[in-house]
Amino acid sequence: xxxxxxxxxxxxxxxxxxxxxxxxxxxxxxxxxxxxxxxxxxxxxxxxxxxxxxxxxxxxxxxxxxxxxxxxxxxxxxxxxxxxxxxxxxxxxxxxxxxxxxxxxxxxxxxxxxxxxxxxxxxxxxxxxxxxxxxxxxxxxxxxxxxxxxxxxxxxxxxxxxxxxxxxxxxxxxxxxxxxxxxxxxxxxxxxxxxxxxxxxxxxxxxxxxxxxxxxxxxxxxxxxxxxxxxxxxxxxxxxxxxxxxxxxxxxxxxxxxxxxxxxxxxxxxxxxxxxxxxxxxxxxxxxxxxxxxxxxxxxxxxx
Amino acid sequence: xxxxxxxxxxxxxxxxxxxxxxxxxxxxxxxxxxxxxxxxxxxxxxxxxxxxxxxxxxxxxxxxxxxxxxxxxxxxxxxxxxxxxxxxxxxxxxxxxxxxxxxxxxxxxxxxxxxxxxxxxxxxxxxxxxxxxxxxxxxxxxxxxxxxxxxxxxxxxxxxxxxxxxxxxxxxxxxxxxxxxxxxxxxxxxxxxxxxxxxxxxxxxxxxxxxxxxxxxxxxxxxxxxxxxxxxxxxxxxxxxxxxxxxxxxxxxxxxxxxxxxxxxxxxxxxxxxxxxxxxxxxxxxxxxxxxxxxxxxxxxxxxxxxxxxxxxxxxxxxxxxxxxxxxxxxxxxxxxxxxxxxxxxxxxxxxxxxxxxxxxxxxxxxxxxxxx
Numbered sequence: 147x148x149x150x151x152x153x154x155x156x157x158x159x160x161x162x163x164x165x166x167x168x169x170x171x172x173x174x175x176x177x178x179x180x181x182x183x184x185x186x187x188x189x190x191x192x193x194x195x196x197x198x199x200x201x202x203x204x205x206x207x208x209x210x211x212x213x214x215x216x217x218x219x220x221x222x223x224x225x226x227x228x229x230x231x232x233x234x235x236x237x238x239x240x241x242x243x244x245x246x247x248x249x250x251x252x253x254x255x256x257x258x259x260x261x262x263x264x265x266x267x268x269x270x271x272x273x274x275x276x277x278x279x280x281x282x283x284x285x286x287x288x289x290x291x292x293x294x295x296x297x298x299x300x301x302x303x304x305x306x307x308x309x310x311x312x313x314x315x316x317x318x319x320x321x322x323x324x325x326x327x328x329x330x331x332x333x334x335x336x337x338x339x340x341x342x343x344x345x346x347x348x349x350x351x352x353x354x355x356x357x358x359x360x361x362x363x364x365x366x367x368x369x370x371x372x373x374x375x376x377x378x379x380x381x382x383x384x385x386x387x388x389x390x391x392x393x394x395x396x397x398x399x400x401x402x403x404x405x406x407x408x409x410x411x412x413x414x415x416x417x418x419x420x421x422x423x424x425x426x427x428x429x430x431x432x433x434x435x436x437x438x439x440x441x442x443x444x445x446x447x448x449x450x
Numbered sequence: 451x452x453x454x455x456x457x458x459x460x461x462x463x464x465x466x467x468x469x470x471x472x473x474x475x476x477x478x479x480x481x482x483x484x485x486x487x488x489x490x491x492x493x494x495x496x497x498x499x500x501x502x503x504x505x506x507x508x509x510x511x512x513x514x515x516x517x518x519x520x521x522x523x524x525x526x527x528x529x530x531x532x533x534x535x536x537x538x539x540x541x542x543x544x545x546x547x548x549x550x551x552x553x554x555x556x557x558x559x560x561x562x563x564x565x566x567x568x569x570x571x572x573x574x575x576x577x578x579x580x581x582x583x584x585x586x587x588x589x590x591x592x593x594x595x596x597x598x599x600x601x602x603x604x605x606x607x608x609x610x611x612x613x614x615x616x617x618x619x620x621x622x623x624x625x626x627x628x629x630x631x632x633x634x635x636x637x638x639x640x641x642x643x644x645x646x647x648x649x650x651x652x653x654x655x656x657x658x659x660x661x662x663x664x665x666x667x668x669x670x671x672x673x674x675x676x677x678x679x680x681x682x683x684x685x686x687x688x689x690x691x692x693x694x695x696x697x698x699x700x701x702x703x704x705x706x707x708x709x710x711x712x713x714x715x716x717x718x719x720x721x722x723x724x725x726x727x728x729x730x731x732x733x734x735x736x737x738x739x740x741x742x743x744x745x746x747x748x749x750x751x752x753x754x755x756x757x758x759x760x761x762x763x764x765x766x767x768x769x770x771x772x773x774x775x776x777x778x779x780x781x782x783x784x785x786x787x788x789x790x791x792x793x794x795x796x797x798x799x800x801x802x803x804x805x806x807x808x809x810x811x812x813x814x815x816x817x818x819x820x821x822x823x
Binding site: 198199200220223224226228230232233234235236237238239243247248250251252253293 | 452453456460463464467468657658659661662663664665666667668
């Protein structure tokens with residue numbers, strides 16, 4: 147059963163030339179951990195705001211937990227939890243007061259749903275009398291998650307929850323999401339970090355308001371056509387320029403310590419030719435090896 | 451109902467934790483009411499006069515003494531040349547020059563007619579008008595005295611003179627604070643309502659908490675009530691502190707009329723003013739925008755309210771604008787109830803107008819405030 151269904155959802159801003167969400171359709175199953183992966187400005191936040199009834203779409207339709215986002219917005223508001231990308235709790239209220247406030251707003255209490263947030267709440271409980279504004283970034287994020295969960299939502303929308311959070315807290319955060327999934331909560335999470343995509347069950351790659359691909363991360367990688375190579379030399383920025391000028395190189399982008407390239411002709415001789423050509427251009431310590439693609443490579447491939 | 455009480459609790463917690471707002475609520479009425487009425491005093495005193503006396507006669511000295519004896523004037527310099535006094539005039543040391551020509555006394559006695567020259571520094575319009583009017587009155591008084599002097603020795607009959615005795619009603623001693631304090635109190639309450647209310651809501655927009663509230667099932671009207679009620683209470687508090695605290699203790703202003711009637715109008719006025727604050731917040735995205743918009747409106751409201759200058763002496767179009775200004779009505783009502791002791795019968799139209807304002811601003815704001823965009 148699908149908990150979130152979008153069908154040709156369209157949203158433009160003032161100027162009709164700015165299309166934030168361009169006829170997007172997909173669905174998310176009940177209890178699924180679904181990721182929206184895309185760069186800044188891809189339309190992730192607009193999509194979330196439509197699904198949480200904060201924005202009205204101009205075209206298409208969407209349902210959340212069986213309710214229409216336009217007609218039944220009241221029902222949706224009782225059933226979803228939303229954690230915006232920007233920390234949006236009351237900075238001048240304490241941790242406990244914020245949590246109590248959001249519990250009361252949903253006509254429930256902390257005690258009634260304590261089991262759901264316990265794992266997360268125990269980590270911030272030592273600071274429960276501290277004002278939210280004085281918490282560290284990771285703590286703020288945990289509090290925001292608690293507040294979004296306090297009414298036991300059916301669907302949880304997390305908009306870039308890990309942006310600006312350190313690596314350790316990011317890992318912890320994804321662990322928490324996995325545990326929440328076990329409780330049967332459908333989770334939609336957006337992130338600009340491609341490495342986090344692997345942690346989702348299914349992902350949608352989104353760019354300029356359009357869905358590029360929807361699949362499990364493994365399948366998206368498996369669908370990557372052709373062989374990818376990693377290459378490096380002692381002059382990395384010159385290498386990128388030189389590679390782009392070489393005819394046999396069909397695509398090329400920087401990737402960490404290496405550049406990832408694809409070749410028109412993959413056979414041994416072509417590879418040797420490439421190395422020789424680069425040697426000739428003054429590159430030393432050349433290293434060329436086949437590599438398996440990541441989500442980022444798939445994204446770059448789909449973008450072109 | 452429990453949601454509303456919880457919203458109110460949260461709002462008050464936040465207000466009491468914000469020291470600058472708390473300071474404003476308590477210090478602002480006290481300080482402003484203590485300082486502003488003393489400064490905003492329209493009684494013109496200390497008008498500096500330069501006297502250029504070319505005559506040096508008994509009459510010219512008598513006139514000079516008469517001016518010096520008046521509480522309004524200070525003789526700045528007494529000289530024999532106009533140029534020297536004009537220098538004083540130029541440097542703003544004197545506001546008026548009275549030139550007494552040569553043969554002033556002689557002409558007055560022989561020809562029954564003499565002229566004086568009066569130069570007025572009109573940089574400060576009020577001082578110029580009031581000053582020259584006062585001085586003219588002194589001169590005509592002086593003139594009258596001379597005529598009586600001439601007639602009395604003839605012992606024919608007493609000269610027919612009209613003596614005017616005036617009495618100031620409702621403020622017998624023309625005490626300016628009596629007039630200004632109630633008005634300034636209205637300005638204060640207006641500021642509390644408009645600024646605090648609009649800034650508070652826009653802050654929620656700016657921080658993003660309003661988004662978080664909007665995805666909850668909180669009803670629109672409850673959220674708005676949760677915002678308006680605290681500032682309504684604060685407005686009542688500030689007013690009470692100003693009226694029964696500062697005005698009564700520091701200025702001895704006692705409300706002549708019915709206190710309940712006054713508070714009834716205040717409550718209505720606060721609803722209208724909070725509606726304006728709410729309206730501003732629906733048109734602003736940032737606190738800076740709200741502040742600029744609120745400042746602009748409050749300036750107009752206060753300057754066109756009859757607080758400083760009477761509405762009746764404004765041009766016709768400005769009088770219409772004053773009629774569309776809720777502050778005008780409350781200032782009138784304040785002065786009527788506090789000084790004159792007017793009753794409900796006299797204030798019916800004011801109540802009606804204020805109800806209209808309250809309905810207009812709040813419904814406009816609510817229509818413009820959308821939970822979904």
